[in-house]
Amino acid sequence: MNSQKRIYLSPPHMTGNEQHYISQAFDSNWIAPLGPNVDAFENEIKKYTNVRGALAVSSGTAAIHLALRLVGVKPGDSVFCSSFTFVASANPILYEGGIPTFIDSEPETWNMSPDALLEAFKDAAKENKLPKAVIVVHLYGQSAKMDDILAICDYYKVPVIEDAAESLGSLYKNKKSGTMGAYGVYSFNGNKIISTSGGGMLVTNNLEAIDQARFLATQARDKAIHYQHSQVGHNYRMSNILAGMGIAQMEVINDRVKQKRDVHSRYQEAFNGVKGILFSPEAKDTVSNRWLTTMNIDHEYWETSPEEIVKALEAENIEARPVWKPLHLQPLFRNNRFYKHSSECVSENLYRTGICLPSGTNMSVEEQQRVISLIKANLHEKITKQLVQVKGVI
Numbered sequence: 001m002n003s004q005k006r007i008y009l010s011p012p013h014m015t016g017n018e019q020h021y022i023s024q025a026f027d028s029n030w031i032a033p034l035g036p037n038v039d040a041f042e043n044e045i046k047k048y049t050n051v052r053g054a055l056a057v058s059s060g061t062a063a064i065h066l067a068l069r070l071v072g073v074k075p076g077d078s079v080f081c082s083s084f085t086f087v088a089s090a091n092p093i094l095y096e097g098g099i100p101t102f103i104d105s106e107p108e109t110w111n112m113s114p115d116a117l118l119e120a121f122k123d124a125a126k127e128n129k130l131p132k133a134v135i136v137v138h139l140y141g142q143s144a145k146m147d148d149i150l151a152i153c154d155y156y157k158v159p160v161i162e163d164a165a166e167s168l169g170s171l172y173k174n175k176k177s178g179t180m181g182a183y184g185v186y187s188f189n190g191n192k193i194i195s196t197s198g199g200g201m202l203v204t205n206n207l208e209a210i211d212q213a214r215f216l217a218t219q220a221r222d223k224a225i226h227y228q229h230s231q232v233g234h235n236y237r238m239s240n241i242l243a244g245m246g247i248a249q250m251e252v253i254n255d256r257v258k259q260k261r262d263v264h265s266r267y268q269e270a271f272n273g274v275k276g277i278l279f280s281p282e283a284k285d286t287v288s289n290r291w292l293t294t295m296n297i298d299h300e301y302w303e304t305s306p307e308e309i310v311k312a313l314e315a316e317n318i319e320a321r322p323v324w325k326p327l328h329l330q331p332l333f334r335n336n337r338f339y340k341h342s343s344e345c346v347s348e349n350l351y352r353t354g355i356c357l358p359s360g361t362n363m364s365v366e367e368q369q370r371v372i373s374l375i376k377a378n379l380h381e382k383i384t385k386q387l388v389q390v391k392g393v394i
């Protein structure tokens with residue numbers, strides 16, 4: 001076992017100031033869910049993202065679920081969702097008995113392909129069964145092609161839910177990721193760019209909808225002195241203690257974006273000029289928070305698979321992961337429909353070749369250098385016919 005300190009993929013990065021807000025919660029005995037820290041955290045997110053309404057909840061998954069409740073997904077309803085994402089993007093569709101249809105990625109953002117989305121809509125219109133919502137994911141901090149996606153969804157009058165769990169602080173045409181659809185969702189899970197250990201936020205400019213979400217997230221208790229309920233509710237509100245962490249974390253969100261981007265630049269520089277090693281693009285008119293730096297190994301040049309790199313790093317006490325396995329390839333969703341970008345399946349190609357590299361904002365430059373050296377030492381060049389000839393000459 002390697003004795004060096006473990007390097008994690010994306011560990012929490014506290015400022016120290018969290019304790020201050022947590023102490024306030026203790027001193028005032030606001031230990032119950034809700035309270036002044038929750039209000040203040042919601043206000044910070046509203047200010048930062050420039051949206052009118054925000055609701056702090058227990059997880060990003062809960063926020064997606066609430067958005068689906070708000071658009072009224074019922075058993076048997078269809079919902080379109082990005083395929084290349086974490087399962088939490090789609091699980092809440094199943095909570096409501098909805099049926100996900102998965103949409104492939106396109107190569108410029110790795111996110112939802114407008115071409116595939118349009119195909120899915122055309123079929124749905126023909127079958128007279130439009131989806132209740134489209135869940136667009138901004139993977140690893142890169143915003144999807146929102147103008148194209150919104151134009152298609154507006155045409156069919158279907159609301160967009162932005163899963164911005166990984167993209168707080170990212171921009172699309174100077175607008176904050178998560179603020180362009182009907183609803184946006186952020187996550188503050190331990191691995192995200194800022195963390196409340198666990199938590200999420202639903203944002204929207206529709207204040208009536210936020211009130212309704214608040215109601216649903218608080219057991220859907222009707223306005224009456226006695227306990228009266230007419231709808232199914234959830235217990236999804238964020239605790240006042242954890243919201244205290246969120247306030248302190250929001251004080252450094254811009255630093256965290258910069259630090260993530262610096263990590264990414266160092267990786268990119270280290271592999272500059274190495275053929276067949278590719279980093280995810282930053283699409284035109286977007287700024288990515290570079291939540292995780294991903295690297296793709298072109299099998300034309302390299303024998304090495306993502307799994308081999310992950311294993312080699314693990315042997316040195318370093319955490320790396322393959323990129324998300326597309327949801328249309330998951331056993332859970334084997335019966336669901338899937339629309340490819342073109343004759344090629346972009347998400348599958350990315351999955352076969354992609355790795356998420358350690359991207360912690362608290363990773364030192366020396367630690368990152370160690371990761372880079374190990375990757376380089378474990379890349380094995382493919383011996384092509386041409387290369388054999390060249391080597392034969394030498």
Ligand SMILES: *Cc1c(COP(=O)(O)O)cnc(C)c1O
Nearest residue numbers: 059060061086088089165187189
């Ligand atoms: C983390 C994540 C979620 C879920 O957020 P939680 O707060 O962990 O529930 C949803 N979607 C994506 C893309 C994520 O990365």
